[in-house]
Amino acid sequence: MRRAGASDSAPVVVAVDGGGSKTDAVALTLDGRVVAHRRGPGSSPQLEGLAASVAVVDELVSAVSARRPVLQVDLYLSGLDLPVEIERYRTAIDWLAWASPSTVIDNDLFALLRAGTDAPDAIAVVCGTGVNAIGVRADGASARFPSLGPISGDWGGGSGLGEQALWHAAREVDGRGEPTVLTAAIVERLGAASLSDLIEDLHFGRRSTAELSDLAPVVFEAARGGDAVAGALVDRQADEILAFARACLTRLDLLDRAVPVVLGGGVVRSGDSRMLGRVAAGLAAIAPGAVLEFFASAPIIGAALLALESGGAGPDALVRARDEVAASTGASVPVGG
Structure with missing residues (x-):
């Protein structure tokens, strides 16, 4: 335009x-x-x-x-x-x-951080397709992460939630796992004939694993409905966001400062109260002066x-x-x- x-x-x-x-x-x-x-x-x-x-x-x-x-x-x-x-x-x-x-x-992440705050000491965590974070300090020091997926210790975002939702659904279908409404919800969301057909299509490349990122809303909805498997995934996602923030604050020696912690990305913008409430409670426990800010803009x-x-x-x-x-x-x- x-x-x-x-x-x-x-x-x-x-x-x-x-x-x-x-x-x-x-x-x-x-x-x-x-x-x-x-x-x-x-x-x-x-x-x-x-x-x-x-x-x-x-x-x-x-x-x-x-x-x-x-x-x-x-x-x-x-x-x-x-x-x-x-x-x-x-x-x-x-x-x-x-x-x-x-x-x-x-x-x-630098764009997210600057959009959310101009404070000289600040943290930004993005949870969208994946999860990553950055921390900056007034003296120029910074905390960054390789963010290379599981090989660098990363989990979460739309891709992580979707992959784990499918993992649990597959185990429910064959009897190894707990009952979960995620199975039917995944099939409906991705328009598959059955979960077995979906898994086979993903295996042979007839469907892209990138589609699994679309399952994050399914996980949040199932958790709100009381599904224990989905609820555990939401809690795990909150803990991962908190882990990034804690690591930045610790590495930059900012745990006792009034530091803005800016959260952004599509998964954060979902506004899920269980996930964000858990992040807020966890942050208050480890860094009482930190100020959590949810950035919903681009x-x-x-x-x-x-x-x-x-x-x-x-x-x-x-x-x-x-x-x-x-x-x-x-x-x-x-x-x-």
Whole structure:
């Protein structure tokens, strides 16, 4: 979407926030006015591959910047967790017309963190397709995680909940596991003839395991209905979110500080009271001064603020940009944001 109000020749900064399911890009003038917004498919290099991710990002950056001079580009993408991954991405975009030595490339958690708070000491945990976190401290120290799946100790998000829901359903069907309403709910949600047919289709590649991420709402609904298996999965997800937050606070020696802990991502945005209540109670027990903040808006807001800051924009521009990006992308701005 393009917006009126700025000269077609005015220079812009471009911000990109890319996850496993979608990618947002916005172009803004240095006074914080949005001139274009586009949304494309997922651009996580871990999920899509490096070349496919670069292709999605290039198309979106080119579309929103059009023929305007580009002052600065900030890219915040899921799947950029290791320094070598960031360097490979930089090499892959180096030949593109809009790329420059000042181009910022980093994990999408930075966009979530900036969207939720500008505090110098802060934590962000994202629970969407997967789970990851980042912590920053005023002196420049940070806490990060490899986020490479089970091999780096990760579990949860839509993919983890879906895989475990199917695991329990399969065991109920063959008699190894406990009774659970998840079995029938999974079959209905994914439109399968039976659970056995679904498992066979997944095994032979006739269906993608990515579909299992769609099962998170089924798990939450079953838990609210009193299903013990689903309830245990919801509790496990809450404990994983809390574990990330605790690890960040501990590694940065912030357990006794009044630190904002920003939660975001699709699973968090579901607003499940059991999961979020368990996270809140656990955080209060380990870090009484920490302030839990649920960020329901699009992280592209944070990416835009970071890009403007990289480009040298002033405070008034940041205030305007927060409202304009929210309006352009259909995201709400939290009260006080």
